[in-house]
Amino acid sequence: MTGHPTTGPATGGTKPGIRQRLSRAMSPGTAFSARHQSLTTVVTFAAIGILLPVIVLLPPFSGFGTQNDWVGGFADAGIFVLLAIGLNVVVGWAGLLDLGYAAFFAIGSYTYAYGASPFTGLHIPFWFMLPIGAFVAASFGIMLGAPTLRLRGDYLAIVTLGFGEIVPAVFLNASTLTNGTNGIVGLDQPSFGRLFGVGDFGFTNPWPYFVTILGIIAVAFMLLSRLENSRLGRAWVAIREDELAAASMGINTVTTKLLAFAIGASTAGLAGVYSASKLSIVSPDQFNFTVSFTVLAMVVLGGMGNIWGVAAGAFLIFELQSQGLKQLNTFIGGLGLPAFNLGPITVDLATINFLNYQYLLYGLALVLMMLLRPEGLFPSRRRRRELHELPDEAERGNVELSEADEVEL
Amino acid sequence: MSSEQRPDLVLDARSVTKRFGGLVAVRSVDFTIPFGSIVSLIGPNGAGKTTFFNVIAGVYELSDGEILFNGETVIARPRRTWAEPIYWFVVPTILLILAVAALLAGIGIIGHLLFLATLLAIIPALLVALTRPRWYVRMIGRTGIFRSSRPNEMVSLGIGRTFQNIRLFGNMSVLENVMVGMHSRMHANLLDAALRLDRHKREEEAAVNDARKWISYVGMAGYENEAARNLPYGYQRRLEIARALASEPKLLLLDEPTAGMNPVETREMTGLIARVRKDLGVTILLIEHDMEVVMGVSDRVTVLDHGEKIAEGSPDEVRANPQVIEAYLGRGAASA
Numbered sequence: 001m002t003g004h005p006t007t008g009p010a011t012g013g014t015k016p017g018i019r020q021r022l023s024r025a026m027s028p029g030t031a032f033s034a035r036h037q038s039l040t041t042v043v044t045f046a047a048i049g050i051l052l053p054v055i056v057l058l059p060p061f062s063g064f065g066t067q068n069d070w071v072g073g074f075a076d077a078g079i080f081v082l083l084a085i086g087l088n089v090v091v092g093w094a095g096l097l098d099l100g101y102a103a104f105f106a107i108g109s110y111t112y113a114y115g116a117s118p119f120t121g122l123h124i125p126f127w128f129m130l131p132i133g134a135f136v137a138a139s140f141g142i143m144l145g146a147p148t149l150r151l152r153g154d155y156l157a158i159v160t161l162g163f164g165e166i167v168p169a170v171f172l173n174a175s176t177l178t179n180g181t182n183g184i185v186g187l188d189q190p191s192f193g194r195l196f197g198v199g200d201f202g203f204t205n206p207w208p209y210f211v212t213i214l215g216i217i218a219v220a221f222m223l224l225s226r227l228e229n230s231r232l233g234r235a236w237v238a239i240r241e242d243e244l245a246a247a248s249m250g251i252n253t254v255t256t257k258l259l260a261f262a263i264g265a266s267t268a269g270l271a272g273v274y275s276a277s278k279l280s281i282v283s284p285d286q287f288n289f290t291v292s293f294t295v296l297a298m299v300v301l302g303g304m305g306n307i308w309g310v311a312a313g314a315f316l317i318f319e320l321q322s323q324g325l326k327q328l329n330t331f332i333g334g335l336g337l338p339a340f341n342l343g344p345i346t347v348d349l350a351t352i353n354f355l356n357y358q359y360l361l362y363g364l365a366l367v368l369m370m371l372l373r374p375e376g377l378f379p380s381r382r383r384r385r386e387l388h389e390l391p392d393e394a395e396r397g398n399v400e401l402s403e404a405d406e407v408e409l
Numbered sequence: 410m411s412s413e414q415r416p417d418l419v420l421d422a423r424s425v426t427k428r429f430g431g432l433v434a435v436r437s438v439d440f441t442i443p444f445g446s447i448v449s450l451i452g453p454n455g456a457g458k459t460t461f462f463n464v465i466a467g468v469y470e471l472s473d474g475e476i477l478f479n480g481e482t483v484i485a486r487p488r489r490t491w492a493e494p495i496y497w498f499v500v501p502t503i504l505l506i507l508a509v510a511a512l513l514a515g516i517g518i519i520g521h522l523l524f525l526a527t528l529l530a531i532i533p534a535l536l537v538a539l540t541r542p543r544w545y546v547r548m549i550g551r552t553g554i555f556r557s558s559r560p561n562e563m564v565s566l567g568i569g570r571t572f573q574n575i576r577l578f579g580n581m582s583v584l585e586n587v588m589v590g591m592h593s594r595m596h597a598n599l600l601d602a603a604l605r606l607d608r609h610k611r612e613e614e615a616a617v618n619d620a621r622k623w624i625s626y627v628g629m630a631g632y633e634n635e636a637a638r639n640l641p642y643g644y645q646r647r648l649e650i651a652r653a654l655a656s657e658p659k660l661l662l663l664d665e666p667t668a669g670m671n672p673v674e675t676r677e678m679t680g681l682i683a684r685v686r687k688d689l690g691v692t693i694l695l696i697e698h699d700m701e702v703v704m705g706v707s708d709r710v711t712v713l714d715h716g717e718k719i720a721e722g723s724p725d726e727v728r729a730n731p732q733v734i735e736a737y738l739g740r741g742a743a744s745a
């Protein structure tokens with residue numbers, strides 16, 4: 001920047017704004033080129049939607065189960081993908097540790113149960129219940145957030161943990177309203193009407209569910225990923241980095257954090273409505289702490305703050321735990337290993353059910369991850385920066401600096 | 410309070426006091442800043458400069474006094490600050506507990522009604538607070554619920570600031586840091602961004618262009634995509650100024666912008682400060698620990714010691730003031 005033109009002192013008369021004066025003092029900047037992320041999102045999801053079922057048809061994979069098993073499994077994985085990208089807004093972007101995320105999932109599910117089941121006699125179509133569930137969950141998110149988001153860090157985590165325990169407890173104990181432990185059964189199944197001829201939603205045909213969750217994820221994903229590089233997305237990251245500095249740059253930290261909470265909650269609400277309609281039953285035990293924990297682990301393992309990484313991580317982890325562990329059972333059982341004695345204990349690998357060790361494996365995976373790759377499998381650029389000094393990058397900066405050192409001010 | 414208006418003043422602080430428990434960090438300080446000037450606040454370490462500054466920036470609530478910006482009272486002793494949390498928290502909680510109790514007792518209708526009442530009370534207010542935050546704040550300000558400003562409201566009014574201990578967003582790029590500074594001058598909301606409406610796209614493009622201009626204005630062109638934490642110290646200070654300028658302030662508060670710099674960097678920084686006033690017409694309040702730095706650029710200098718104003722005047726007057734010499738060098742130096 002060698003001696004750019006400067007204007008003389010301000011002359012009287014009309015007062016130009018500071019931006020006009022800057023423009024007068026500076027030569028025009030380079031043009032900004034818009035990125036077309038949305039198109040990528042749509043194309044990618046179309047590709048996934050077409051490719052996944054094809055992969056399943058390939059011989060080595062189809063041996064493990066029927067194609068319908070796989071597609072149904074993908075539809076279930078979709079619920080967790082949706083939950084994970086919603087929680088990513090709260091934890092990954094805004095940096096608010098929410099340990100009770102399952103509460104909003106529960107609220108979405110029960111909203112569907114009230115809106116579309118013999119229990120209340122209402123039969124509102126699934127497609128209307130989706131936005132209603134999202135809205136109700138968001139309202140609860142705001143109600144929880146308004147008084148508590150002034151708390152910081154650990155305190156917020158404890159409050160959300162409490163909320164996550166209270167909500168299922170209320171559903172469990174307010175039995176006149178919720179049928180208690182038995183839950184509400186016989187929820188309506190969605191229907192495309194006679195629109196697409198995809199066939200009916202039902203327990204034997206997972207395809208319509210698969211297509212539906214893919215659509216919901218694609219829309220949610222597109223809307224959320226657009227937020228990342230917006231005024232709001234930057235405000236979230238700024239708050240996560242330094243709340244006081246963010247407030248001092250004009251960000252209303254209260255409403256901005258509240259928005260993150262509401263958006264996260266509404267995504268969980270969508271997942272809740274979908275999940276309730278697929279299972280056709282809601283009961284309080286579907287929403288205990290392990291759900292909140294699983295989704296949080298997916299966000300952390302996938303790569304906090306990177307919406308693609310979080311989605312991929314959630315999908316991988318869900319498939320590993322639901323399909324992978326099952327396959328491990330059959331695989332090891334099929335090897336016909338003999339039981340061996342370790343003193344008083346007899347270990348028979350053939351009879352071990354690895355599904356029972358799911359949370360042990362989570363714990364191991366998390367510990368290993370924190371040691372080896374704390375930023376997650378597919379980290380955002382920002383997280384990687386945060387957790388690793390990049391020596392080469394820092395050096396490059398210094399080299400450029402010495403060149404630019406003759407800058408005259 | 411006195412209703413006398415001074416149209417030539419951008420900031421008028423009247424008998425500002427700030428206590429931390431028993432400690433009086435700022436004691437009854439009167440302080441005015443005329444439009445277009447560079448005013449300095451100096452004093453030994455612990456004199457209360459940063460505290461005074463944080464009161465103006467809306468970070469600390471003041472204990473007594475009043476601050477006028479552009480002739481309007483923007484900060485005063487907070488009143489009835491408890492009313493807002495009570496509305497948001499206590500009332501809905503009681504209603505909800507009653508509703509749940511009624512439902513559990515089998516009086517379903519009353520429970521439903523109470524629950525609905527809670528939603529009816531909270532949701533409209535919330536929608537207003539979310540979609541029209543400024544209007545909401547002004548409304549509850551008018552009803553006397555609270556009168557004290559939060560930092561973000563001071564930025565909207567036109568006060569930008571830097572920090573004594575640099576507080577950049579370290580993992581964000583230089584460009585993003587400056588764009589966060591523009592937050593209060595941008596208007597795209599959640600829907601604009603999520604639906605990629607034209608308004609969002611145009612605003613975003615303009616913001617990137619402006620941010621680049623600010624970056625090269627402070628002499629950092631070419632560093633746009635560097636992470637702020639990887640910048641050398643002097644550049645971090647300049648970036649803080651660029652970020653503050655991006656909020657288009659009328660008044661810029663600089664807290665020890667040359668702290669820890671070598672003489673060359675210090676000279677460059679004072680040059681930048683003078684240029685900001687000359688090119689951009691921004692009024693500047695400069696805090697300094699080092700007296701020599703401010704002498705060249707300031708129109709007027711105020712000296713704080715132990716939270717009290719001990720001298721005020723042109724740089725030369727202040728330099729010759731025996732009380733100031735004493736505050737800086739200790740008793741005995743003045744009489745020598």
Ligand SMILES: Nc1ncnc2c1ncn2[C@@H]1O[C@H](COP(=O)(O)OP(=O)(O)O)[C@@H](O)[C@H]1O
Binds near residue numbers: 459
């Ligand atoms: N948040 C705080 N809580 C309690 N005391 C504080 C706080 N901030 C500053 N102080 C005290 O107020 C006095 C003035 O501090 P400060 O304004 O930082 O001085 P200066 O910026 O002039 O060096 C000091 O005695 C300091 O210890």
Ligand SMILES: [Mg+2]
Binds near residue numbers: 459
């Ligand atoms: Mg200080």
